[in-house]
Amino acid sequence: MRNDVPVRLELLNWCVLVFSFGATGACLWASSHGPWWLRVAGAVAFAFVNFTPFALMHEAVHGVASPSPVRNALLGILASVMFPTSFCVQRMAHLGHHRRNRTDQDLYFSLWRGVRPAPPMGAPGNPAIFDSHAT
Numbered sequence: 001m002r003n004d005v006p007v008r009l010e011l012l013n014w015c016v017l018v019f020s021f022g023a024t025g026a027c028l029w030a031s032s033h034g035p036w037w038l039r040v041a042g043a044v045a046f047a048f049v050n051f052t053p054f055a056l057m058h059e060a061v062h063g064v065a066s067p068s069p070v071r072n073a074l075l076g077i078l079a080s081v082m083f084p085t086s087f088c089v090q091r092m093a094h095l096g097h098h099r100r101n102r103t104d105q106d107l108y109f110s111l112w113r114g115v116r117p118a119p120p121m122g123a124p125g126n127p128a129i130f131d132s133h134a135t
């Protein structure tokens with residue numbers, strides 16, 4: 001299923017992804033080479049810059065990074081390389097978060113409140129069927 005994301009915005013997403021890969025790579029290099037001040041500066045800059053591919057992964061999770069589902073998934077997979085997660089896991093967890101937002105079954109909200117969260121959608125104990133169109 002295609003969405004109505006303009007191709008020019010998809011192109012912008014790809015450009016931002018490539019730029020963020022370069023920027024985060026430079027930050028990682030700086031934080032592991034050179035004098036202490038360069039390492040600190042690289043680590044601080046990384047903390048700000050690395051949010052960019054996460055934001056793009058979030059767009060892909062919601063299926064709005066590209067009008068093409070295949071390119072949307074590809075962008076999400078590439079963006080998730082910068083994090084200790086996979087695109088599929090992030091999509092399942094995040095869409096479940098939106099579906100159960102601010103309930104005791106929401107993973108993020110429950111952990112914050114100290115409540116044991118429900119199993120992820122589709123896992124044993126939670127027979128909800130994964131809906132890739134949930135928002």
Ligand SMILES: [Zn+2]
Pocket residue numbers: 058062094098
């Ligand atoms: Zn979201």
